[in-house]
Amino acid sequence: MSIDWPAHGLKLQARIELGNALIGVVGMGYVGLPLAVAFGEASCPVLAFDLDSAKIDALHAGQSYIKHIASDRIAPLVAAKKLDATADLGRLGEADVVLICVPTPLTRHLEPDLKYVEATTHAIAKTLRKGQLVILESTTYPGTTREVMQPILEAAGLVAGKDFFLAYSPEREDPGNPTFSTTKIPKVVGADDPVSADLALALYGHVVPQTIAVSSAATAEAVKITENVFRAVNIALVNELKLIFTAMDIDVWEVIDAAKSKPFGFMPFYPGPGLGGHCIPIDPFYLTWKAREYNQHTKFIELAGQINADMPRHVVRVMSDSLDERFGRGLRGARILVLGVAYKKNVEDIRESPSLRLMEMIEARGATADFHDPHVAQIDNTREHPTLNFRNGVAWDAAAIAGYDAVLIATDHDAVDYAALVEAAPLVIDTRNACARAGVVSEKVVRA
Known part of the structure; x- marks a missing residue:
């Protein structure tokens, strides 16, 4: 079955394949920092976002604040201008791809607390432009990408799968694991339209040994939940x-x-x-x-x-x-x-x-x-x-x-x-x- 690719989708695909698409990563914690470093080491330009100014200052100085991510991996990326960092979410529009790696805690009543995902999505929506790819990596319940994020992003009139692209790919970080680091773990990718799916698969293909496509964003969200329920x-x-x-x-x-x-x-x-x-x-x-x-x-x-x-x-x-x-x-x-x-x-x-x-x-x-x-x-x-x-x-x-x-x-x-x-x-x-x-x-x- 052939895919009807919009022109701005083809442009983004070309940038991803050439490795010069600007990758924005929101949340420089135990998931976002290793991911940003992995893309930087694959020669993809990265713009790291975090509201914690101490983290931004550390990254500008080429220093790590997470023990299993060595500073000598970050400093060369900063020197080569492959990794920049900012607390200004107004710059989200500069990124060709935005990866969301923010916390998804529980409320005191053991219900999902999506305030960080929602706040980040609203920030992205303010600068969203045609041809951008947005991917949620934070662990959440099946349906979050489609039911929570998509309406926020589409509120200004752009349409997912046509004007911009939206996918879900669950993080699989195991901090401190010397055998399985970010670049050695297969990546599951799910989207609700084929163009978004293909773009996300091409993106992660730069940094992981294998990508696994599933039929929808909700299926990918269910994969992550299943892995953790199993444990x-x-x-x-x-x-x-x-x-x-x-x-x-x-x-x-x-x-x-x-x-x-x-x-x-x-x-x-x-x-x-x-x-x-x-x-x-x-x-x-x-x-x-x-x-x-x-x-x-x-x-x-x-x-x-x-x-x-x-x-x-x-x-x-x-x-x-x-x-x-x-x-x-x-x-x-x-x-x-x-x-x-x-x-x-x-x-x-x-x-x-x-x-x-x-x-x-x-x-x-x-x-x-x-x-x-x-x-x-x-x-x-x-x-x-x-x-x-x-x-x-x-x-x-x-x-x-x-x-x-x-x-x-x-x-x-x-x-x-x-x-x-x-x-x-x-x-x-x-x-x-x-x-x-x-x-x-x-x-x-x-x-x-």
């Missing part, structure tokens, strides 16, 4: 198995390590103190919310969310019981050191980290909760955890560790010396099996 449900399963097997005096980590020897039909997931990060704790609720519109109920997904959300409570209970059994005291008045506030190992990202909830729950029980994290010096300003805002971490010091009643391993960073930790601490509550994996065996260690 959330399976993590909930192993968290529940941990509780069951612990009651049976069976080591769940030993069970999983043995089960993963099966070369088919099993994929290992590991228990922990709860879910963290910008995707897995949030995205399933986007689908739950959207499903209600179709009178569908997501019982399985909601149950998984409940199990994962209950894990911090289990951890605190184990800690309290262990303090009582070992020292004849509970949490009230105790001094607890939380080891790791990042949501996963070897990164500095604290978004939705279960460590923050654990600290609040510990202090609600009358204890004090300090933290040490080799990647996080201070807890940033957070909407959800105001009592922890701007709290500084404590330095690694064996004598200081010995002064705590217990150390809670909430994040298993590789930089931690677990042997030294166990030697110094009177009690270690290990939610990640970090001590055993480091070869440290001690009666001081209680797994939770």
Whole structure:
């Protein structure tokens, strides 16, 4: 079937194929910055947008503010004029392509909060011109691109698929993953018209090893939701198995390590103190919310969310019981050191980290909760955890560790010396099996 290409679509296609289309990336966080760098390194000119002036200043200076993106990747791009940065959204009209990489959090009622997507779309609409391609990368519910963004962009009279082009391609970033960086991960692309789809596929073909076309933007949105629901449900399963097997005096980590020897039909997931990060704790609720519109109920997904959300409570209970059994005291008045506030190992990202909830729950029980994290010096300003805002971490010091009643391993960073930790601490509550994996065996260690 032949495609009727509008003239400005053909012009954009030529610019994309030649690699001289100006790529605008809105949101210079854990998704947008790696994407901007990837396009810059593919010799595509990039204009980075962010309202945080500190990020813009850092980029102008050729410096990175995300640990797994080295400054020596950014500086050459700035020097070669392949990467520019601005906080002026009025310049969005300069870009041939606009990629939206902004947060999609939940409200306090666990409903989608699209204020950042909507605000960005309104900003794009103000300067939208014929021949531009707009692509949403932020994780969201199926239908967002067509039902929320398209009407905003078309309000001034331009028509999607004819005058400008619109697509969805879900981000698949895994911060800190040394094996799969932005340019090594296949990209799913969906659009509601063939010209938009072809343009988006050609664009991403510059920076990824494979592009996968799906039939619509909503299908691409559903792909991303499915990926994260899959992880959330399976993590909930192993968290529940941990509780069951612990009651049976069976080591769940030993069970999983043995089960993963099966070369088919099993994929290992590991228990922990709860879910963290910008995707897995949030995205399933986007689908739950959207499903209600179709009178569908997501019982399985909601149950998984409940199990994962209950894990911090289990951890605190184990800690309290262990303090009582070992020292004849509970949490009230105790001094607890939380080891790791990042949501996963070897990164500095604290978004939705279960460590923050654990600290609040510990202090609600009358204890004090300090933290040490080799990647996080201070807890940033957070909407959800105001009592922890701007709290500084404590330095690694064996004598200081010995002064705590217990150390809670909430994040298993590789930089931690677990042997030294166990030697110094009177009690270690290990939610990640970090001590055993480091070869440290001690009666001081209680797994939770």
